[in-house]
Amino acid sequence: MSTIPVVITGVGPVSAIGCGREPFWKSLVAGQHGFGPVTLCDTSRSPSKIAAEVKDFRLENYIERGRVIARRSPRAVQFALAASVLAMHDAGINLDACDADRMGVYVGTSIGNVADGYALREKWPASTTIAPHMAFYLFTHSAACILSAFFNLRGPMHTISQGCSSGLDAVGQSLRLLQLGLADAMLVVGTDCELDPYIMAILNASGSLSTRYNDEPGRASRPFDLNRDGNVVGEGAAALLLESEPHARARGARIYARVAGYKVCAAGENRKYSHDAPEIDLRPCVRAFEGTMEEAGWRAADVNLVNANGSSSILYDRLEALSLADALGDAFPTTPVHSTKSMLGQHGAGSSALQVVAACLSIHHQTAPPTINHQEPDPACGPIRVVTKSESMSIRNVLVHSIGLGGFYYSCGALTAPNGLSEAAQGQSGSANGGSSIADVDDERPFVPWKAYKDT
Structure with a gap:
């Protein structure tokens, strides 16, 4: 069946190593981690006391009246708003020139706003009333509703919540909507804050x-390393603007990458959760890799880079490496693999969405970021080629992979470079927020906090 090609035209990372395209990328290629002692919640009863926190985050730096909105918005929703503004600004899109009925929102979140529910329970004595707005803000779909209202996006609106892969899954499900012509553009967000005692x-x-x-927080996340002992928790978000390629070209947009394929595969077969002795089944993970490459039309040798789940999990790093070896065959020992989670940790949907942002920027800059702390390769992971220093290389095709907690399902996406690797806009595209037009992805335009739709 013939489908409409889909491209990524804007990225907006909010992370522990930097917010915005350039700060995020510079930290990533420099191997700068974002880990430190937890300051946002009580860890007195927690054996793990470190995390990747987004330092000095202020919503008012991204949207007007941000301080007021932040008073009642969960932190993950604030991240979603900030990331979305950054992505829209980066895309240089004039929203007033677009058909709002054909622009949608897709949010991925692992735990939603459940931490705020825990906090409310602690503060709620029997004689105290609950603020009416909590009925809305505590529900998982509130971020998608707020983004739709803020940008006046009146097309499809969805929220997906199925573990740490939710950010990548939001990209994949938006791909399907756009391929079928059900929308012209989708604002896609993965966001989570897992820094809560519970x-x-x-x-x-x-x-x-x-x-x-x-x-030694900076040494804690060690993907595929023999001395890894688990994930590092954290927080963050990423937003991406996905458009049908005809829509993007009609407005003169520049393109980071085409979304060439996506596959999510469940384990099935009466799988049961076990925290200490889970079933090691490579098949669903291999199917996700192979299905994604098949849709993209790639052979194993066509994969130039793998942006791996690589969460420093004792179990799942090994499972991922062995599945890659199965899917890539003879190409496995020479295919570069890197993990952004060595610097960002594993923090729900934001992690996998940030992986997609990193993949876009790797294609644009023709550079693979390093995997820090990979010092003693784990023999159980096989002959995996982990990138440990930033490497310039020819990158056209990137696989992005994410695993949900428990190994019940595996998600994989394929990004491919636009023709000529970097497609600068030949026309001029104005910003609905008063920014100047853009000519190339490297062009820096002044950023000012955005106004909500009714305030512009």
């Missing part, structure tokens, strides 16, 4: 978190 307690109980490196 969330950390749950993750500690599952054996997921690193505890060995509390005194």
Whole structure:
């Protein structure tokens, strides 16, 4: 079946190593981690005491009246707003010139705003009333609703919540909507804040978190390394503007990458969750890799870079490496693999959305970021070629992979470079927020906080 090609034209990272395209990329290629002692919640009862926090975050730096909105908005929703403004600004899109009925929102989140619900329970004595707005803000779909209202996007609106892959899954499901012509553009966001005593307690109980490196946070996340001992929790978000290629070209947009394929595969077969002795089944992970490459029309040798899940999990790093070896065959030992989570940690949907941003920027800059702390390769991961220093290389095709907690399903996406690797806009595209037109992805335009739709 013939489908409409889909491209990525804007990126907006909000992360522990930098907010905005350039700060994020510069930190990533420099191997700068974002880990430190947890300051946003009480860790006195937590064996793991480190995290990737977004330092000095202020919503008013991204939107007007941000301080007022932040008073009642969960932190993950604030991240979603900031990331979306950054992505729209980066895309240089004039929203007033677009058909709002054909522009949609797709949000991925792992835990939603559940931490705010825990906090409300602690503060709520029997004699105290609950603020009416909590009925809206605590629900998982509130971020998508707020983004739709803020930007006046009146097309499809969805929220997906199925673990850490939710950010990548939001990209994949938006791809399908655009391929079928159900929208012209989709604002896609992955966002989460997992820094809450109860969330950390749950993750500690599952054996997921690193505890060995509390005194040396920068060494804690060690993808595919023999001395890894678990994930590092955190927070963050990323937004991407996906457009049908005809829509993007009609407005003179520049393109980071085409979304060439996507596959999500469940394990099935009466799989049961086990925190300490899970079933090791490579098949669903291999199917995700192979299905994505098949849709993209790639052979194994066509993959230039893998942006791996690589969360420093004792179990799932090994499973991922062995699945890659199966899917790539003879190409596996020479295919570069890197993990952004070595610097950003594993923090729900924001992690996998940030992976997609990193993949876009790797294609544009023809550079693979490093995987820090990979010092002693784990023999159980096989002959995996982990990039440990920033490398300039020819990058046309990138696989992005994410694993949900428990190994119940695996998600994979394929990004391919636009023709000529970098397609600068030949026309001029004005910003609805008063910014200047853009000519190339490297062009720096002044950023000012955005106004909501009714305020512009």
